[in-house]
Amino acid sequence: MPFTNNRAFKSAPRLLVSAEGMHYQDADGRQILDGVSGLWCVNAGHGRAEIVAAIREAAGILDYAPGFNMGHPLPFALAEKLATILPEGMDRIFFTNSGSEAVDTALKMALAYHRAQGEPERVLFVGRQRGYHGVGFGGISVGGIAPNRQAFEAQLLPHLDHLVHTHDLTRNAFSHGQPTHGAEYADDLERIIAQHGGSRIAAVIVEPVAGSTGVLIPPVGYLDRLRALCDAHGILLIFDEVITGFGRTGSAFGATTFGVVPDLMTLAKGITNGAVPMGAVCAARRIHDSVVSHAAPGIEFFHGYTYSGHPLAAAAGLATLAIYEHEGLFERAAMMAPTLEQAVHTLDDSPHVIDVRNMGMVGAIELAPRAGAPGARAGEVFMECFRRGVLVRQTGDTIAIAPPLIVSAEQLHEITGTVRDVLAAVA
Ligand SMILES: Cc1ncc(COP(=O)(O)O)c(C=O)c1O
Numbered sequence: 135m136p137f138t139n140n141r142a143f144k145s146a147p148r149l150l151v152s153a154e155g156m157h158y159q160d161a162d163g164r165q166i167l168d169g170v171s172g173l174w175c176v177n178a179g180h181g182r183a184e185i186v187a188a189i190r191e192a193a194g195i196l197d198y199a200p201g202f203n204m205g206h207p208l209p210f211a212l213a214e215k216l217a218t219i220l221p222e223g224m225d226r227i228f229f230t231n232s233g234s235e236a237v238d239t240a241l242k243m244a245l246a247y248h249r250a251q252g253e254p255e256r257v258l259f260v261g262r263q264r265g266y267h268g269v270g271f272g273g274i275s276v277g278g279i280a281p282n283r284q285a286f287e288a289q290l291l292p293h294l295d296h297l298v299h300t301h302d303l304t305r306n307a308f309s310h311g312q313p314t315h316g317a318e319y320a321d322d323l324e325r326i327i328a329q330h331g332g333s334r335i336a337a338v339i340v341e342p343v344a345g346s347t348g349v350l351i352p353p354v355g356y357l358d359r360l361r362a363l364c365d366a367h368g369i370l371l372i373f374d375e376v377i378t379g380f381g382r383t384g385s386a387f388g389a390t391t392f393g394v395v396p397d398l399m400t401l402a403k404g405i406t407n408g409a410v411p412m413g414a415v416c417a418a419r420r421i422h423d424s425v426v427s428h429a430a431p432g433i434e435f436f437h438g439y440t441y442s443g444h445p446l447a448a449a450a451g452l453a454t455l456a457i458y459e460h461e462g463l464f465e466r467a468a469m470m471a472p473t474l475e476q477a478v479h480t481l482d483d484s485p486h487v488i489d490v491r492n493m494g495m496v497g498a499i500e501l502a503p504r505a506g507a508p509g510a511r512a513g514e515v516f517m518e519c520f521r522r523g524v525l526v527r528q529t530g531d532t533i534a535i536a537p538p539l540i541v542s543a544e545q546l547h548e549i550t551g552t553v554r555d556v557l558a559a560v561a
Contacts, residue, residue, distance in 0.1 A: 153180035169549040170527040175408030179540040185453040192449030209443030221395040226422035229443040233376035233402035234268025236413035244337035250428035260338040263299040266346035316353030332367030342388025345377035348532030349498035357394040370397040380404030384468040384494035407454040412447035477550040484557040497535040524552040
C-alpha cells in the first residue's frame with residue numbers, strides 16, 4: 135500500500151466503502167466526516183452526480199483513444215476551459231495521470247525550453263527543503279522530504295540544489311494567514327546562483343503552500359522575491375499546485391491568491407475532484423511556442439503517457455470545473471476561510487500544540503514531538519480522530535485539515551472540536 139505502515143494496517147485495516155457529500159462510510163457502516171478532502175482532492179465533496187454522469191456517458195461513447203499522433207475532443211475542451219481560470223497566458227496544457235507525472239513533465243519542459251532557446255547548459259533544478267513533488271525520480275530529486283529520498287539517494291538526478299524551507303516558529307508561530315517574517319528566505323536562491331552560476335539553472339520548483347510536509351504557508355513577499363530573482367537570471371519558476379489548485383487557498387490557484395505568476399504550473403487532484411486520476415502541466419504560451427517552433431520537423435517533445443487526456447478523466451474534469459463555476463466554490467472557499475481560521479485557532483492553547491497555521495481552506499496544528507518518537511503523537515491523534523468519526527491528515531507531527539470546499543461552519547467546528555478532545559486525551 136502507498137505510504138502506509140503495511141504491517142500495522144493489515145492487522146487492523148481501515149476500509150472506506152462509500153462516500154457522499156462531506157462523509158465517508160467505512161466497512162463497519164460508520165459515518166466519517168472528511169476533514170481532508172480524501173487526500174486533498176475531493177474539493178467539491180463526494181459522490182457528485184454530475185461527475186458520475188459525465189464519466190458514465192464518456193465511457194459509453196469512447197472508452198479510449200490514443201493520444202500519440204491522434205486525438206479526441208474532450209481534452210481540448212478541458213484545456214480550453216482550464217485556460218479560462220488560469221493566470222493569463224498560461225494556456226498551453228499537457229495532460230498526465232497524476233501529480234508525480236505532471237512534475238516530471240514540467241521538469242522536462244524546462245529543459246526542452248532552454249535547449250530551444252539555445253541554452254542547453256541550463257540543466258540544474260532547484261527545489262526546496264521539505265518540498266513534496268510526488269514520487270518519480272524527478273519529483274523526489276527536487277523534493278526535500280528526507281525519508282522519501284533516503285533509500286533512493288544513490289540514483290537521484292545529478293544536477294540539483296535546494297532552497298532552505300520557510301518554516302520559522304521562533305518568529306511566526308500561531309500566524310493567522312501568511313506569516314509576516316521570512317520573505318528573505320527567498321534570497322537563499324542567491325547563494326545557489328553564486329555557487330552554480332545563474333546561467334546553469336533551468337528552473338526553481340516550489341509549492342506555493344507546501345502541503346504534504348505539514349502546511350507551510352509562504353511568508354508575505356516570499357514568492358514575489360523568488361519570482362524577481364528567477365526573472366533576473368533567466369530561470370523558470372514552476373509552481374507545483376497539485377494541492378493548492380482549485381480553490382484550496384481561497385481562489386482558483388495559489389498563483390492567483392498570492393498574485394505571483396509562474397512559468398509552468400503542475401496540477402492534479404482537484405482537477406477531476408479525485409474521481410478519475412489526472413494531472414496537467416500548464417505552460418506559458420511562450421514556452422510552448424519556443425519548444426515547438428525550434429524543433430526539427432516531426433515530434434517536438436519526446437514525452438507522453440498512454441492515458442494522457444483519457445476520455446473518462448477529461449469528462450470528469452469538465453464536469454468538475456462546471457461544478458466549481460456554477461456553485462462558486464472558489465469564492466465559497468474565500469468566504470469560509472475566516473471560519474476555518476477561527477476554528478483551527480481555537481486549538482492554540484490545547485495540550486502539545488506548538489503552532490497553528492491557516493490559509494484559505496487549509497489549516498495545520500503542529501504538535502511537540504514525543505521524545506525519541508517523532509510523529510508518534512500526531513499518529514495517535516489521527517487514529518483516534520478516525521475512531522471518533524473524523525478523517526484528518528497526519529504528516530510528521532502536524533495534523534492537517536483541508537475539507538471539501540462545501541464544508542459547513544458546523545462541520546468545521548466538529549472537525550476541530552474532535553481534534554481538541556483527542557488532544558486533551560492523548561499522552
Ligand atoms: C505538491 C504535490 N505535488 C505532487 C504530488 C504528487 O501527486 P500524485 O500523488 O498524484 O502523484 C502531490 C501529492 O500529494 C503534491 O502534494
